[in-house]
Amino acid sequence: MAPASPPARPAATAPAAATRPRNRKQLIVDAAGRVFSERGYHKASMEEVAAGVGITATALYRHFPNKYALFAACAHVMVDGLVAALEEVPPGAPLTDVLTAVTRVTVAHRASGGVYRWEARYLDREDRRRLAVKFGRLVGRVDEAVQHERPLPDERLRAMAALGAIGSITMHRTSIAGRRAEELLLASALRVAATDPAAGRPGTRPVELPARPVPRTRRAEILAASVPLFARDGFANVTNGQIAQAVGLTPSALYRHYPGKIDILAAACLQAAGLLAQGVERSLHEVAGPHDAVVMLAATYVAYSFEYTELNSVAEAELAGLPADLRRPLLLAQREHIAVWEQQLRLARPELDPRQARVLVHAGFGVVVEAGRRLRWRDSPGHRAAVTALVVGALGL
Numbered sequence: 001m002a003p004a005s006p007p008a009r010p011a012a013t014a015p016a017a018a019t020r021p022r023n024r025k026q027l028i029v030d031a032a033g034r035v036f037s038e039r040g041y042h043k044a045s046m047e048e049v050a051a052g053v054g055i056t057a058t059a060l061y062r063h064f065p066n067k068y069a070l071f072a073a074c075a076h077v078m079v080d081g082l083v084a085a086l087e088e089v090p091p092g093a094p095l096t097d098v099l100t101a102v103t104r105v106t107v108a109h110r111a112s113g114g115v116y117r118w119e120a121r122y123l124d125r126e127d128r129r130r131l132a133v134k135f136g137r138l139v140g141r142v143d144e145a146v147q148h149e150r151p152l153p154d155e156r157l158r159a160m161a162a163l164g165a166i167g168s169i170t171m172h173r174t175s176i177a178g179r180r181a182e183e184l185l186l187a188s189a190l191r192v193a194a195t196d197p198a199a200g201r202p203g204t205r206p207v208e209l210p211a212r213p214v215p216r217t218r219r220a221e222i223l224a225a226s227v228p229l230f231a232r233d234g235f236a237n238v239t240n241g242q243i244a245q246a247v248g249l250t251p252s253a254l255y256r257h258y259p260g261k262i263d264i265l266a267a268a269c270l271q272a273a274g275l276l277a278q279g280v281e282r283s284l285h286e287v288a289g290p291h292d293a294v295v296m297l298a299a300t301y302v303a304y305s306f307e308y309t310e311l312n313s314v315a316e317a318e319l320a321g322l323p324a325d326l327r328r329p330l331l332l333a334q335r336e337h338i339a340v341w342e343q344q345l346r347l348a349r350p351e352l353d354p355r356q357a358r359v360l361v362h363a364g365f366g367v368v369v370e371a372g373r374r375l376r377w378r379d380s381p382g383h384r385a386a387v388t389a390l391v392v393g394a395l396g397l
Contacts, residue, residue, distance in 0.1 A: 033112020040321040042236040098145040113170030160374040162189040168366025195393035197386035207303040231310035266326040272315035273333040290347030298391040
């Protein structure tokens with residue numbers, strides 16, 4: 001008998017070839033949008049984005065030649081998605097259908113959608129122009145539906161405010177189910193669209209904001225001169241030389257008053273938080289009940305935003321770029337401010353749970369941002385009253 005043959009070795013299994021996702025470029029843009037939104041354009045890195053997608057930085061550069069190209073793609077992706085979604089809505093469709101399409105896209109891109117609002121200042125002129133054209137088409141389509149529902153000579157103010165309410169979901173991290181967020185934001189935006197800004201809020205007490213700080217020290221002069229520069233050009237683009245020139249100092253002399261430029265930014269953010277907190281404390285003194293308290297909170301935030309537009313925009317846009325130790329007290333102040341709103345809104349609307357109330361509070365903030373921009377932050381009692389009415393509408397009072 002012939003000896004048995006040795007058992008055949010199993011065939012070597014070839015390693016499975018790694019499959020590249022067909023939508024890798026979209027995955028990269030989504031991951032980059034999250035990084036840019038959380039860390040700001042200048043602090044974000046291509047390595048962070050690559051890690052978020054699970055690829056190497058080298059692979060990332062095959063899709064985007066540099067960080068700016070990736071950033072520009074992120075800034076456009078939200079507006080492109082919104083325009084595309086509205087193109088699928090038939091002309092003359094009800095306002096609910098138009099805003100539903102906008103809300104779904106915005107909530108779907110929540111993690112990365114905040115880029116266009118604050119970080120777009122770092123886009124070059126051509127990209128800003130293209131973004132403005134696209135956003136103009138979006139606002140025009142929404143305004144057409146808003147005017148069809150309730151014609152008012154408001155020069156697109158309600159359309160912008162409604163989009164602000166919806167877009168607010170990209171600016172905070174409140175944990176809430178996507179479907180529930182869509183329902184809340186859609187209802188809020190519809191109420192905004194139904195509000196007549198010209199009606200104002202009769203009977204609202206005048207808001208008593210703290211007086212604009214008068215710089216009486218060299219340190220205060222440096223802070224006052226820095227804020228308009230940060231607001232106009234973005235913190236990262238402003239040099240110590242520019243700040244020093246604005247106050248008549250040499251760049252080296254700045255270090256006698258601030259350890260570094262980042263400390264000037266932190267001081268600006270703290271000043272903004274302090275002024276808002278003082279305004280809220282004054283406004284809530286002797287209010288009759290939660291409904292009046294919410295109205296006064298809205299009127300105070302609107303007044304603060306018009307009075308301290310540059311300071312507020314710097315505090316909102318640049319907070320993410322602060323180191324953790326400087327950011328911590330500001331986040332605490334922010335949470336305390338929102339907690340006041342949440343408490344009063346839930347007393348006025350007991351059916352809301354804490355997360356729902358928080359989402360609506362941020363929707364109110366979003367109304368102020370976009371309505372204020374539409375009015376070019378031209379301060380007047382009429383503009384303040386109009387935006388306050390839109391905020392109260394967003395909150396559902």
